[in-house]
Amino acid sequence: MSHRLLAAFVLAAPLFGCEQISELTELSLGKEDGIPPISGSTTLDVPQDFQCGDPIEDPEKKYTVTTSGTADACTFSFRQDVLALKASDYANRPEMEGARFVKSVDIDVNKLGVRDGATGMELAPIDLNGKAFGTTILTKEDLARTPPYTKSVTGQPIESLKSIIAQKQDVVIPIDVVVVVNMAPTPPAKIALDFDAQPNIVVGF
Numbered sequence: 001m002s003h004r005l006l007a008a009f010v011l012a013a014p015l016f017g018c019e020q021i022s023e024l025t026e027l028s029l030g031k032e033d034g035i036p037p038i039s040g041s042t043t044l045d046v047p048q049d050f051q052c053g054d055p056i057e058d059p060e061k062k063y064t065v066t067t068s069g070t071a072d073a074c075t076f077s078f079r080q081d082v083l084a085l086k087a088s089d090y091a092n093r094p095e096m097e098g099a100r101f102v103k104s105v106d107i108d109v110n111k112l113g114v115r116d117g118a119t120g121m122e123l124a125p126i127d128l129n130g131k132a133f134g135t136t137i138l139t140k141e142d143l144a145r146t147p148p149y150t151k152s153v154t155g156q157p158i159e160s161l162k163s164i165i166a167q168k169q170d171v172v173i174p175i176d177v178v179v180v181v182n183m184a185p186t187p188p189a190k191i192a193l194d195f196d197a198q199p200n201i202v203v204g205f
Contacts, residue, residue, distance in 0.1 A: 026103055027095060030200040034089070038082050038107070038175060040195035043117040046187055063177075072184040073126050076191060078177040084199055085171035099203040102161040104154045105173065106200040107137060110147050114179055117190025126180040130195070132173055133157040165203060173199055 029035050042060040050056070052074035056065050063078040090096055112130075114123045130138030137151035164171055181191060 026202055026204050027099065028106075028200055028202045029085070029093075029096075031198050033093070035084050035199055035201060036082065037110075038080075038173070038195070038197040038199060040078075040080065040175065040177065040197065041111065041193060042078075043190050043192040044076070045117075045190055050187065052183065069180065072182070074181050074183050074187075076179045076181060078175075078179070078193060080175045082173040082175060082199070083170060084173050084201060087168055087170050090168040096203065098205045099165050100162065101204050102158050102165055102171075103202040103204045104152050105132065105158055106150050106152045106202065107132060108148050108150050108198040108200065109138070109142070109195075110198065111194050111196040112138065112142055112145075112147060113194035114143070114181075115192040115194065116188040117192035118188065123181065123188065123191070126182055127178075128180070129178045131176040134174070134176075138177070171201065 031037065040062065042058050042062050044056055044058065044065065046056075047054075052067050052069045052071060054067060056067055056076070058065050058078075063080045065079075066077045067074055068077070069075040114125050114128065115121065116123055125140065125143075128138065128140040128143065129136055130142075132151075133153050135153050135157040137153065142149075161171060177193065177195060179191070179193065181188070
């Protein structure tokens with residue numbers, strides 16, 4: 001081996017080593033690993049005597065739904081906790097042994113829309129905001145995008161997951177979707193939220 005070739009190999013070796021270490025220090029868990037999807041599509045019945053602020057029930061039992069606002073612009077708040085990783089899952093995943101924190105939660109959005117559930121026609125909400133771990137991942141502008149696309153949560157919002165992973169506890173993804181609907185002159189008889197996504201949890205060692 002020539003001195004020049006040997007020198008090139010020596011210089012390149014740390015790069016290969018770093019790449020291998022990088023691959024070994026994180027693990028992505030998704031659909032194929034048993035992480036359940038966020039099944040967030042539901043249709044709410046809006047009673048004829050409904051007044052903004054009244055409680056409203058999700059017939060699918062997916063969300064806790066509250067309302068607030070005015071007779072013209074009513075805010076529908078959808079809250080759901082998604083159990084992404086159970087404490088019992090750690091024992092069944094030897095590759096997670098030694099995991100110490102969550103690097104990111106990447107959410108693949110497969111469907112997003114708001115419709116009049118009675119007519120099937122799309123609604124143009126006054127506003128829309130979707131959050132995971134209290135961080136905005138979806139806005140009204142995303143309604144114009146064509147799925148699938150990925151939204152990621154990193155840093156401080158998921159810092160609390162560090163101790164959860166280290167102690168092999170349940171990992172729960174809190175999902176909040178807020179839709180502001182125009183109720184004038186005639187409110188929709190049904191409000192359909194179309195939202196389906198697949199979370200992927202990237203853990204570090």
